[in-house]
Amino acid sequence: MIASQILAIARNTFREAVRDRVLYNLVAFAVIMIATALLFGEISIGIQKTILINIGLSSISIFGLLIAIFLGIGLVYKEMDKRSLYPLLSKPIRRWQFVVGKFLGLNLTLLVNTVLMSLGLWAALYYLTRSFQPEDVHIWTAIYFILLQLCLVTAVCLFFSCFTTPILAAIFTFLIYVVGSFAADVRDFGRLTENSALESLMSLIYYLLPNFSDFSVAGAVSHGRAVGGYLIVLNTAYALSYSSLLLIAAVWIFSRRDLK
Amino acid sequence: MTRLQHPLQLLGMVLLLLAAWGASALVQVRVDRELAPERETPETLWITSGTTVRALSLGHQALLADIYWTRAVQYYGSRLRDRKTDFSLLAPLLDITVTLDPQLVVAYYWGSMFLSEKIPRGAGEPQKGIELLRRGIAANPDQWRLWHHLGFLYYWELQDYEQAAKAYQEGARNPDARDWMRVMAAAITEKGGNRETSLFLWSQIYQSTEDPTVRANAARHIDGLTAEGDIAELERLAQQFREQTGRSPASIAELVSQGLLAGIPADPAGFPYRLQPDGTVGLDTASTVELDYDRAPAPPAPAAR
Amino acid sequence: MSAIEMSGLSKDYTVGFWRKRPWRALDGLSLRVEHGEVFGFLGHNGAGKTTTLKILTGLTFPTAGSATIQGLPIGTPEALRNVGYLPENPYFYDYLTPDELLDYFSRFFPMSAAQRRERREIVLEQAGLIEFRKTALRKFSKGMLQRIGVAQAVLHNPEILLLDEPMSGLDPVGRREVRNLILQLKAAGKTVFFSTHILSDAEALCDRVAILHRGKLVGVGQIAELLKRQSGFEAVIESCPAALLPRLQALASGTVTASGGHHRLEIAEEKVAEFLGYCTGNGVRLLSLNPLRFSLEDYFVELLRASELASERAAIGSKTS
Numbered sequence: 001m002i003a004s005q006i007l008a009i010a011r012n013t014f015r016e017a018v019r020d021r022v023l024y025n026l027v028a029f030a031v032i033m034i035a036t037a038l039l040f041g042e043i044s045i046g047i048q049k050t051i052l053i054n055i056g057l058s059s060i061s062i063f064g065l066l067i068a069i070f071l072g073i074g075l076v077y078k079e080m081d082k083r084s085l086y087p088l089l090s091k092p093i094r095r096w097q098f099v100v101g102k103f104l105g106l107n108l109t110l111l112v113n114t115v116l117m118s119l120g121l122w123a124a125l126y127y128l129t130r131s132f133q134p135e136d137v138h139i140w141t142a143i144y145f146i147l148l149q150l151c152l153v154t155a156v157c158l159f160f161s162c163f164t165t166p167i168l169a170a171i172f173t174f175l176i177y178v179v180g181s182f183a184a185d186v187r188d189f190g191r192l193t194e195n196s197a198l199e200s201l202m203s204l205i206y207y208l209l210p211n212f213s214d215f216s217v218a219g220a221v222s223h224g225r226a227v228g229g230y231l232i233v234l235n236t237a238y239a240l241s242y243s244s245l246l247l248i249a250a251v252w253i254f255s256r257r258d259l260k
Numbered sequence: 261m262t263r264l265q266h267p268l269q270l271l272g273m274v275l276l277l278l279a280a281w282g283a284s285a286l287v288q289v290r291v292d293r294e295l296a297p298e299r300e301t302p303e304t305l306w307i308t309s310g311t312t313v314r315a316l317s318l319g320h321q322a323l324l325a326d327i328y329w330t331r332a333v334q335y336y337g338s339r340l341r342d343r344k345t346d347f348s349l350l351a352p353l354l355d356i357t358v359t360l361d362p363q364l365v366v367a368y369y370w371g372s373m374f375l376s377e378k379i380p381r382g383a384g385e386p387q388k389g390i391e392l393l394r395r396g397i398a399a400n401p402d403q404w405r406l407w408h409h410l411g412f413l414y415y416w417e418l419q420d421y422e423q424a425a426k427a428y429q430e431g432a433r434n435p436d437a438r439d440w441m442r443v444m445a446a447a448i449t450e451k452g453g454n455r456e457t458s459l460f461l462w463s464q465i466y467q468s469t470e471d472p473t474v475r476a477n478a479a480r481h482i483d484g485l486t487a488e489g490d491i492a493e494l495e496r497l498a499q500q501f502r503e504q505t506g507r508s509p510a511s512i513a514e515l516v517s518q519g520l521l522a523g524i525p526a527d528p529a530g531f532p533y534r535l536q537p538d539g540t541v542g543l544d545t546a547s548t549v550e551l552d553y554d555r556a557p558a559p560p561a562p563a564a565r
Numbered sequence: 566m567s568a569i570e571m572s573g574l575s576k577d578y579t580v581g582f583w584r585k586r587p588w589r590a591l592d593g594l595s596l597r598v599e600h601g602e603v604f605g606f607l608g609h610n611g612a613g614k615t616t617t618l619k620i621l622t623g624l625t626f627p628t629a630g631s632a633t634i635q636g637l638p639i640g641t642p643e644a645l646r647n648v649g650y651l652p653e654n655p656y657f658y659d660y661l662t663p664d665e666l667l668d669y670f671s672r673f674f675p676m677s678a679a680q681r682r683e684r685r686e687i688v689l690e691q692a693g694l695i696e697f698r699k700t701a702l703r704k705f706s707k708g709m710l711q712r713i714g715v716a717q718a719v720l721h722n723p724e725i726l727l728l729d730e731p732m733s734g735l736d737p738v739g740r741r742e743v744r745n746l747i748l749q750l751k752a753a754g755k756t757v758f759f760s761t762h763i764l765s766d767a768e769a770l771c772d773r774v775a776i777l778h779r780g781k782l783v784g785v786g787q788i789a790e791l792l793k794r795q796s797g798f799e800a801v802i803e804s805c806p807a808a809l810l811p812r813l814q815a816l817a818s819g820t821v822t823a824s825g826g827h828h829r830l831e832i833a834e835e836k837v838a839e840f841l842g843y844c845t846g847n848g849v850r851l852l853s854l855n856p857l858r859f860s861l862e863d864y865f866v867e868l869l870r871a872s873e874l875a876s877e878r879a880a881i882g883s884k885t886s
Binding site for chain 2: 047050051054055057058061062177178181182185212213215216218219220222223225
Binding site: 001004005008012015016019020082083084085086087088089090091092093094256258259 | 619622623624625626642643644645646648650651652654655656657658660661665669670672673674675714717718727
């Protein structure tokens with residue numbers, strides 16, 4: 001019963017996202033971007049395919065991020081503000097089921113979107129090269145990592161959505177994404193500095209905030225190189241564990257909230 | 261949204277919009293033409309540190325590398341086109357490119373070439389080219405072609421045949437390397453700067469890319485070398501003429517009538533060779549072929565091995 | 566075991582931006598609603614009715630006190646399994662149709678697919694929305710939203726209905742429909758606990774009512790009882806000499822009004838005998854004596870006034886002591 005209730009919420013969240021027309025614009029935009037990549041390669045020497053893959057992956061990543069934030073910030077807040085939560089939470093479910101259902105629903109939406117955009121990339125790639133190389137399969141690894149990143153971003157967004165307004169949630173999520181992308185530099189900066197207090201602080205920040213920098217493998221993949229299996233496993237584990245952390249925090253906050 | 265009364269109204273609206281946009285575009289073209297002489301493209305690099313750009317890239321460093329590479333190529337191309345001799349931004353742009361994506365091998369290949377070719381064909385900084393290639397080799401030890409480019413740089417720009425041969429030898433150790441790498445190592449060791457070697461290497465460059473800029477450059481060198489070969493051969497024939505007739509030939513045509521040549525040969529640009537008054541052979545004044553006189557083949561290095 | 570049992574429920578909020586003041590929305594509410602009752606929960610806007618319902622459904626957490634539904638503690642899924650809730654001014658996902666919304670909500674209950682379909686048909690029929698079942702909810706008027714709200718509340722055939730202002734926003738036809746629905750539910754043995762500030766509705770439907778004022782319970786009981794307690798008589802007498810008026814005034818509950826040669830006054834039931842005696846003894850001519858039907862509204866106003874008075878006295882008392 002519990003699982004089917006969560007799935008019902010997830011399905012409805014997906015349905016809501018799909019009927020929100022914002023989504024279509026972003027997806028179309030991404031596909032157009034990938035088409036322009038084909039033009040872009042003409043003006044540079046010898047790396048058309050590399051450029052195509054780089055633009056494609058970067059577009060999918062950026063637009064995925066935008067969609068995740070756009071939808072994520074309203075996830076909980078919109079329901080609280082519009083009070084559509086009242087009839088829902090008066091049903092025999094627990095609050096954590098609602099949070100988890102929303103999380104799954106948004107991830108499902110992002111999965112579908114990413115797949116759509118990826119198809120655009122593959123179509124462009126085929127148009128360019130007319131045949132697929134065995135090393136092209138690694139592009140899927142890069143796309144999978146993008147999905148893991150989006151999963152993390154969704155969790156961050158959902159977390160903030162439980163207690164702040166959409167605008168603040170968007171800002172916080174974006175800032176955390178930016179800092180998280182620097183994560184490696186934060187860690188290195190800490191190591192380089194002589195000051196041990198500063199180093200501890202940097203370490204703390206490094207382990208506390210989500211680390212997005214290890215998910216970027218476009219550089220390897222666009223040159224046809226494989227990504228180590230160990231990295232795939234580790235990144236998956238990281239995304240799952242950190243998302244769980246945020247979900248647990250979100251549930252904790254949301255379970256204590258009086259609904260206005 | 262109000263419904264337009266008539267489909268004609270809609271058509272009229274669309275035409276109006278198109279006309280307005282067309283007018284503004286035309287004005288823009290005119291403005292550009294008027295202002296072009298005044299507009300200098302001041303090339304500035306706001307951030308010169310590769311590591312900074314990398315940090316700012318938020319995980320998109322591979323794409324940024326491509327963008328910087330494209331910028332480098334366009335910078336080089338525009339300098340060439342405008343016949344400017346200041347290539348000061350080239351090295352920083354390339355540095356940022358390879359910091360962002362150390363595996364972007366084309367940047368090392370052609371970047372080093374742009375850096376090392378003599379002004380006005382390049383930045384005239386072969387040492388920077390060498391540094392770039394060594395960086396590339398460190399980051400991409402399996403790319404044997406980098407050794408080829410390095411060797412070629414030493415050979416062509418610096419005439420450092422020892423280093424050149426060493427580079428070709430290093431590169432030849434890679435099991436994927438072509439056989440000619442080994443051949444080059446030997447040829448350079450033995451003969452030093454040699455027209456055949458140069459021709460071969462420039463042809464390799466020509467065949468290894470589809471890019472028109474690089475190909476044009478390579479073709480130019482190939483033509484020059486071919487012409488030099490032709491000139492040397494013609495001078496040899498002229499010498500033969502002297503030996504046979506006891507006097508210098510007055511023109512190439514005389515060589516033909518002497519039976520030494522089948523017909524008047526043309527240079528790779530299609531212009532006939534001319535016999536100079538001092539007995540040497542030269543190009544037609546209208547010829548577009550360029551000779552690299554300062555690259556005249558050096559005498560073979562003393563066999564050091 | 567009562568259907569709903571509340572014991573000392575209190576809810577405090579902090580209001581204000583800079584200096585936070587505590588505000589008591591609900592103060593020690595203790596109430597029992599028995600099975601099969603139609604119970605009206607009355608009070609002004611802001612009295613705490615919605616807060617109470619939100620606490621019962623687990624949307625808000627009480628600061629103090631406890632409550633059970635069918636013996637089960639509130640805020641648990643078990644307690645809510647048999648509860649249908651209609652919020653005030655309901656909003657449902659406007660991108661869904663009634664079909665989709667009801668299907669979605671029905672998945673939260675242990676019903677089979679066939680049961681879900683069946684109940685959906687029944688409640689759509691009952692709510693008169695069959696015709697609009699595939700129209701997106703964003704196109705619904707307020708009255709229609711109210712109807713779908715009732716539909717989703719009864720979807721799973723719950724034993725207990727908690728309705729917050731079910732009649733709000735409805736036109737007279739709609740209100741009659743909801744009234745009939747509530748009567749149907751009563752006939753089926755369900756318990757209906759609904760809040761309203763429309764007293765005529767409460768009068769018509771409820772077995773018992775409770776009156777909430779500023780978060781406090783100020784009156785509870787059967788309607789008949791409450792009204793009876795407050796009933797009295799209206800007397801019309803021929804104009805009498807001014808000297809007699811003070812005594813008449815003292816006997817009357819309320820003021821004595823004069824119009825066109827008559828005096829009108831209201832007499833409480835227990836004072837009637839004395840009044841009649843006085844009139845007879847002083848030659849005051851009684852023109853008519855009719856029992857007053859005290860309406861719930863009157864009771865309501867009276868009660869509120871009394872409550873106001875009490876709290877004023879309490880405030881003054883606390884200031885001077």
